[in-house]
Amino acid sequence: MWKIVAISVVAALFLYINTIYADFAYDDSRAILKNQDLLPETPLANIWKDDFWGTPLRDSGSHKSYRPLVVLTFRLNYFFHQLSPGGYHLVNVVLHSIATGLYTATVGVLGRKLWVTLISGVLFAVHPIHTEAVAGVVGRADILCAIFFLLSILTFRKYCELVVGHTSRVRYGWIAATFTLVTASTLSKELGITVIGVCCVYYIICYCNLTIYDLLPVGRSTVKLRQHAETVLLLVLFGVVLLTTRLYFMGYSPPSFSPADNPAANSTSFLTRCLTFLYLPVFNFWLLVYPVTLSFDWSMDAIPLVESVWDYRVAVIVLFYSSLVLSVKYSLTNFLSSSEISRKPLISQEVRNGLNGYKKLCQSDGNHQTLTNGGVANGGTNNRNGIETVTFRRLRKDSSSSSESVGCDENFNEVETVGTPTYHRHYSTLVLGLSLLIIPFLPATNLPFYVGFVVAERILYIPSMGYCLLVAEAVYQIFKKLRHQKLYRVGLYTTLTLLCVLLSLRCYSRCLDWATEERLYTSGIAVNPAKAWGNLANVLNNRGEVDAAEQAYKSALSHRSNMADVHYNLGILLQGQSRYREALEAYDLAIQCRPRLTVAHLNKGIVLALMGKHSEAKQAYTDCSEIDISGLKDPRMHESAKVSAMYNLGRLYAEQKDYPAAISMYNLALEMRPNHYAPYSIYNLLGEAYFQSNDLEAAEKAYRKSLYHKADHAPAHLTMARLMSVKKNFREAERLYEKAIQINDKDAQSLHHYALYLAERNRHAEALVLWQKAVDLSPLDFDITFNLASALRHVGRNKEAIYRYETAAKLSPESATAHMNLGAMYHINANYSLALKSYSKALELDPHNQVTKNNLRKLQNIMNKAKR
Template structure:
């Protein structure tokens, strides 16, 4: 084709090394995760985010978007995640396979964007490709990709990596518009999940290496992209980002406290949290190197053996000391290690949310730091070695093959709730939450004998596990064993006098035994604890109807339905109350 400016013949663009690598990474990622098309939703959070969430299931609307922007859903603020689930429903309905596919597309995009980012800063196709391929295919990332509820993880990371690419554009040619783009992408990431809160810190690490922006500290690595500046100037440059990070952290803490998710220091002392943090760091490293026993649930132990905590702390401190000692000679160690350590800080457990000790999903972006060390460090070790390229290719092929096989195997455990919890039981020790959740799944399927078995295992591990005891009682009720169930509900009330659901369940047993006054007492006690509990309101209404007060009963049913419009039992009872009122009026 002739060049219109000078008449020369323009050479056609060839399919270069970078294009081949990008294609391979994309194809392998899609191949590895193709099975998610056949996967179901799982009971753990997918109901909260999609299948039992009326607003999400109603799809996109201005009212729903406003709700997403203003609500603390599940003790968090992540409106873009909620809107993305609404969009899925709008496009596909509640079909699990297609919801899963969107997670895979985000993960694939993240892997390719990581390749583009590191290729620009490292100027090495193969090192960048290893980082991206390890990120794409490592089994530790299966949880983030195969779990519909973790859309927030892959989606927030998408904006995170775009923000890093935007940062490269900004430092190459600083300007208000480019800084605004960086800031906007950062905010979008935080609106999807608070995890990118550490991005300003990561940018400072990148300033040290591989960008070499810090005058007097960094080696001058990339003068073609940027020039060196004092560390103070670089911190001031990121001050707006740090302010946004701090604001996001405050909002997240408020949301989690309002949802009752934050564990108090009285219930979990700081020393215990610190010990668990060191152990978790070591486990994250171990799971990245030897990803053999990955689980959806890693529960906090009742006690931590002192020597285990000391050993873990020694490992983390020793590695940190070596990294600091070698920072000038091996700057990639500094950036990689502190990327890993720093990006895990918000979820390492110093502020404990929930009952998990750690989670694979938390290692989604932090693992990039370890992949940097492996890729750049591996290349450095082979420098000058005979046949280095052949050795590097062989080791890379073996690792990638191992990741593909391991990820394919790990992925199958996510096909449905039963396989997920059974795997958690197999690879963890005395996992009461996995037993309990598996019991819930079997109970919903009407397989009460199996449900009872798993509830009993959960109670064996934790004798005061009120949720398991209560649901064991419900399962026994469904098998007609009312006296045994009543004993369990009374046991729950003794353990936790504020457990409102057991008052209602015990009240229902008393109601079936025609002990109306006692049943009313239990329902009223539940309402003292939770004034707008629909099941308790319904119970009070039934007793009122049976004792000759259909008008009062009607008010209770109406109130229950105003709180839970789909409450079928209350709706049927309301019809009965109206029939009683109509019959009375016709006399």
């Protein structure tokens, strides 16, 4: 069997190893790139308090997905290689290979045929439905959950073997191990708790061989059921405790989702909800059967609602559930066809008690096989110890005997399990496969509660185990039917091989789709065009392809016009191009679609301020700061947006020289800010407001707090240095300026501010050196260029000064000062015609500038004398 496990593991590893070169994609951004719980400075205890996305679990906006073990593995990844995606993907591939090997081993250990084990394992390894779980880093939750899920089944099976004839300590040790693994599975993903249901089914039907008659409350059937009540009761009680604890951690409140996440759940029509929820399991099953059309997202209108009984999909629903009912009925009918076997245990209870768990020692002569316990027993007799032994004879269709001989299958050379008739093993395989297929999928059916998705391919990771087992059993039964028809069997071998090859090719191509976000979103356009175009536009915008991004945003909106995020992102793009009026329209549409989208209000205020509409900007900032964000997704983003609105409102007051109002708003921002919002920028601007209000002591305190929260915050060093200069503490001022430059010697503004300080101290030569460095770093900066020209003038390098003034005048044609100084340099260098032109331009821009008037008068006097 271990060779079969190795084949499955190698197949899984081979198919997915190329994903280690993939980028982060889709949900990985929020779960990893933006998740504060991965950072070393975040207390490890937060992992146990926050949801999967880093939001406090009891927050009204939490997704309520509690997966601390998965986040812990992300944190370990971050510890070793920060945000390099290769390591995250490698761990996923290794975990998937482990899960594949465990699944294959579990099928074999539970007594399935080698052929069933091989086919199940290989199908699971190559099935494309697993691509999202493996290639998407967030899919690690499903893989890790599956590993603990399978380990739970294996440890529970060990417990079952020890139910009879072993001490309570040994038995309870294994059940405790089972419960520990169930807990680990649930802490990896919520559906891990469903393994309790699978264990119950396995124990009652597959292990205890209880039949439908045993489960019915008639006659003596309840006696047999009571014998196994302890195990079932332990499982159920633990499930209740685990579920209650889970609900406690999430504050006994369900998550809230937007209508687009699950449109059917938000439908006002009961008929639409029922029909759609009945159709979705059919659709999921079809993805397992025919995994050709796959998508990163199935929300919104990707699967249209079933709103009428005349919808053709209603016929599909009826066909699917009818087939399911008929299949179950057929299986049960065949199982009950032999009443002698179905109503009686194969081994009496006395034998079960006396055999210490009935060790299976098989001795076969080709015609019959005898179960022994310390000696050879005669069929159907008692030995001298009073222990009954049973001889099993081959079960034939024309025989009424309930015994069976265990021999070799002439076609597959495999040995039947003692005491379990072929039809019963087949039945238990069907039950196990159906339980693995159905029970883990139940939370996604919207029956117990509404979920935040329509279809999610990674949710099928565990249910696919049941599907693969059922397919393998079906193939094996066909093999048996064709045991004497070699040609048909060769055809079946060929078909099965071709199926595995096709699934592998689809799996490989889907892995390539997940290699980059651009390929992933492009592949989803056919399924969910609105979501795919919107996400693709973000990728293009981040890459600097703004024209293509704008077109992609508009394509997304053409498919679904009420997507607030897309309107907002389009506004960001337009704002970056200084197309403020269009950006404002986009933000207004975003707010119209989602009135509580704080970032849209924030950026609307910023655009209005840039357009000079200060009163409207103030209102936008105020609206943003007053939004109730309870129940909203990503509360961190909304909290930060509200504080940023207060921050920007304070800046607007400061620009209008209303410093008391600015100080009040900055203090309110500091009071309202969440822990994850860094306060150093607010403290720096607060200090600036105090400085302008001539409250130097309060300004110094604010600056020092800014530096306390971020010691390498260069703007705080610059503002603090200017304060020290005003307080005549020149040595400290120069130390702070030099520290700012040391933090980032490529920052032109730090060089510029230090040069201004030196120029004020009449150290023009030193200032000149700094401005020359600054202009190299920022050649289009008017202030730097203008001051460089002034420094050149002070050191007597007039020709260079003229060149820099000319450049400054070109950079800011509306600057009267630049034209006046340029005129003065022409004037000094006796270039009177150009001086006159520059003075005239300066007076045109600033008619009341007395310095320009005086210089012009002197120039005219010189020119008049020259004419004489």
